[in-house]
Structures are given as structure tokens and as C-alpha cells.
């Protein structure tokens with residue numbers, strides 16, 4: 001790949017969101033969209049709108065709705081682009097690698113070419129995902145390193161090296177029919193990087209970090225989706241750049257319409273979150289997008305992805321649809337239970353810890369207070385579906401822990417479980433029939449014969465058709481800067 005093509009240059013200067021959309025639309029027509037160019041462009045814009053926000057000096061601007069989209073000059077982009085291309089071409093002697101496909105040795109060399117420039121300072125800050133961050137600050141996060149390696153291979157004109165993504169890690173696939181894998185970045189804190197090594201079946205098996213062999217394997221267009229999905233509109237923990245969020249949202253719809261999100265559940269989840277914050281007229285509601293994310297995981301990844309369910313659960317929780325939230329979280333642990341928990345899976349552990357020990361308790365408290373004012377029937381503490389999903393949630397967590405080298409549960413879990421259990425009304429606990437694997441039925445509590453005939457009728461009327469069978473395993477009597485962004489989004493002024 002040489003310098004920027006004339007057709008790319010004609011889009012500059014970029015002065016509004018639509019100019020960026022037009023540039024990306026043009027790149028995506030190509031079967032080799034220019035990853036380096038697009039990563040640098042998004043990084044420059046993100047930096048101006050979130051990190052180095054122009055403090056408007058003239059007072060009048062502060063109270064107009066006039067957006068502050070920066071003017072992106074071609075010279076700025078071209079200088080950074082040339083710097084990266086030159087760095088890569090100067091560091092790799094292609095004559096030593098005559099093959100059409102990349103080799104493990106070459107993957108390690110290119111990973112080193114990126115790696116050697118990185119500053120050793122902390123790497124889990126925001127806005128470190130783009131080549132702009134690499135070229136101006138010598139900083140990249142875990143994803144950013146893997147992406148930079150893939151962009152470098154595009155410059156070296158290898159079209160077999162692609163990004164492979166799990167829900168908390170990134171690596172590359174390469175070789176004829178992409179059958180080779182290699183670590184190219186680090187993961188987590190305090191873990192020795194394994195760069196250059198293949199990801200073996202034993203590492204992958206029953207591992208959430210490697211999605212049990214069902215990662216998102218990107219083509220060039222999905223690699224564009226990854227950098228767009230990786231846009232971080234956050235200015236700080238509670239305020240987002242409205243412009244940056246809109247740009248990300250419009251680019252994700254562009255990629256969606258072109259079909260490049262169909263095998264990328266997390267990108268669909270990101271789009272659903274953005275639609276919740278600011279709905280696009282004429283587009284499906286967030287729940288439909290979260291359902292598409294779940295469907296994508298079922299169709300393409302054997303339902304092994306967990307985040308599609310936590311995206312949906314989080315949405316329902318924020319919107320007080322507690323019954324649907326419990327159902328989504330039960331399905332999330334139904335997905336995670338097939339993995340064995342290990343020390344590199346903290347991110348998903350933190351998700352479930354928050355659900356079990358913060359969101360569900362808060363929900364049960366909220367509902368308890370609501371009860372006073374609402375008819376019993378509609379409250380989750382009287383609903384056997386909710387109680388069943390609550391039990392399924394914990395059943396999945398316990399099964400996840402089984403056969404794992406690292407324990408999941410500790411006393412806090414047990415305390416919160418008892419606390420939440422107690423919030424369900426005793427009547428609802430009688431309506432759950434636990435079925436063991438061999439089909440043996442048992443009631444979840446002894447029928448108390450002093451129960452008044454009248455109480456029995458109330459229960460039956462309220463919940464006649466709501467008897468729920470909860471499948472319980474025989475002998476297993478157990479029973480993310482994702483904080484809600486309040487609407488304090490920055491007025492870009």
C-alpha cells in the first residue's frame with residue numbers, strides 16, 4: 001500500500017459528521033478498506049471531541065446548539081498516515097518473506113514492531129484504541145495493539161492476517177484458510193504476554209476468554225466495524241460527547257446496512273446502547289437490536305457469547321422491566337455455565353457480581369417498596385416466572401463454578417442470594433416444581449396443610465397458568481464504564 005489515493009484525498013477537509021460518513025462509505029466499497037486511514041481519522045476526531053476539547057473562548061458559542069465538529073485537514077491525516085506506513089515498511093524486510101501468506105515468524109516480527117514503540121505507562125485508560133494514540137502518544141490498549149498489527153499487515157499487502165475477537169481479548173488468525181492463530185498483544189493485569197504463540201485447543205476449551213473456540217473472526221469490513229465499535233465517546237465517567245456518539249451511531253448504521261455487523265454481536269450491542277441514549281427515527285428499537293445480537297450469537301457462535309444477554313439485561317434493568325431483565329440474566333448464565341472460570345475471566349465475573357450483588361438486590365428492594373402501591377399479581381416478588389429465572393441465574397453461576405480451577409462464589413454471594421430469595425413471596429415459592437434430570441418431580445417446599453382453603457384459591461386464581469417448571473440438575477440444590485450515563489451528556493459548546 002502506498003500513500004493515500006486521490007479518491008481518498010478528495011473527501012478532505014472533513015468538516016462535519018456527514019463528511020466522515022462519506023469517506024467511510026467510499027472505503028467500504030473497496031474490498032481492501034484502508035484500516036490505517038480510518039483508524040487515524042477516528043482517533044483525531046475522538047481526541048478533539050473528548051480528550052482535548054476546544055474550550056470555546058467566544059461566549060456566544062457556548063449557548064448555541066451549533067455543534068463543534070472540528071475541521072480535519074488532509075495534511076494532519078497524511079502526516080500521521082505516512083509516519084505509520086514508513087515505520088512499518090522500514091521495520092520489515094519483505095524480501096525475507098517471499099510467501100503469499102504470513103508466517104508465525106513474520107507475525108511475531110510485526111507484533112514486535114508495534115510493541116517496541118509502546119510506552120510502559122498504564123494502558124487501560126480510555127481513548128488508547130486508535131493508531132492516532134499509537135502515533136502521537138506511543139500508547140495502545142490491548143485491542144489497539146492487535147488492530148495495529150492487522151493494519152500493518154494490510155500495508156505489507158498480506159490479506160490473510162485478520163483480527164480475531166473474543167469478549168475480552170484480541171489476537172490474529174493467518175495462513176491459508178486462516179487456520180493459524182497467534183497472540184500479538186497482552187491480556188489483563190500481571191499476565192505475562194504470550195505474543196507469537198498459537199492459541200491451542202487446550203487453552204481454548206471451556207474458556208470464556210477464548211469463547212470456547214467461537215471468537216469473532218473478522219474480514220476487512222468487520223475490522224472497520226471493530227474500530228467504529230471501539231470509538232469511545234466518553235469525556236469522563238458521566239459525560240459523553242454528543243458529536244462523537246452520533247458519529248459512532250451513524251457509522252454503525254452504515255456498517256449494519258452493509259451487513260458487516262451480522263456476525264458481530266458486541267457491535268450490535270453497542271448500537272443498541274447508542275439507540276437507547278438517542279433513538280434514530282425510523283430505526284428499530286433497542287430491544288430488537290439486542291435480540292439480533294443474541295440471534296447472531298446463536299446462529300454463528302453456538303450461543304457461546306455472554307455479552308449479548310448482559311446488554312439486554314442491562315437495558316431492561318435501566319428501563320425498570322425487571323421481569324425481562326431477570327430472564328436475560330438467566331440466559332446469560334445459561335451461556336456462561338458451559339465455561340470453566342479461570343483467573344483471566346475477571347471481566348465477565350465482574351458483570352455477574354454486579355448483577356447478583358447489586359442490580360438484583362436493588363431491584364428486589366425497589367419492587368418491595370413498589371408493592372405497597374401495586375396489585376400483588378404484577379409484582380415480580382409474586383411472579384413464578386421471575387422466581388424461576390432468578391433460580392436459573394444462580395443455577396448457571398453455580399454450574400459455571402463447577403469443575404473450575406478458580407472459585408466463583410464467596411460469602412457475599414450467599415448473603416445476597418438469601419437476601420433476594422427472601423424478597424420473593426412464600427406463595428410463589430410453592431408454585432415452582434423442580435424437575436431433576438431423571439424427571440423426578442419435587443415441590444420446592446412442603447405443602448403446609450394449615451394453608452387456608454381461601455389462600456389456596458387466591459394462589460390458584462392468581463397464578464393458575466403460571467406454574468413454572470424449573471429444570472434443576474439432580475443433586476444441585478443451588479437454587480462495565482458501563483455505569484448508566486446520566487443525561488449529563490456534554491453540550492458540545
Ligand SMILES: CC1(C)CN=C(N2CCN(c3ncnc4sc(CCF)cc34)CC2)S1
Nearest residue numbers: 143165167168169170229266307310311480
Ligand atoms: C454488556 C456490556 C457489559 C456493555 N459493554 C460491553 N462491551 C463494550 C464493547 N466491547 C467490545 N465491543 C466491540 N468489539 C469488541 S472486541 C473486545 C475484546 C477486546 F478486543 C471487546 C469489544 C466489549 C464489551 S459488554
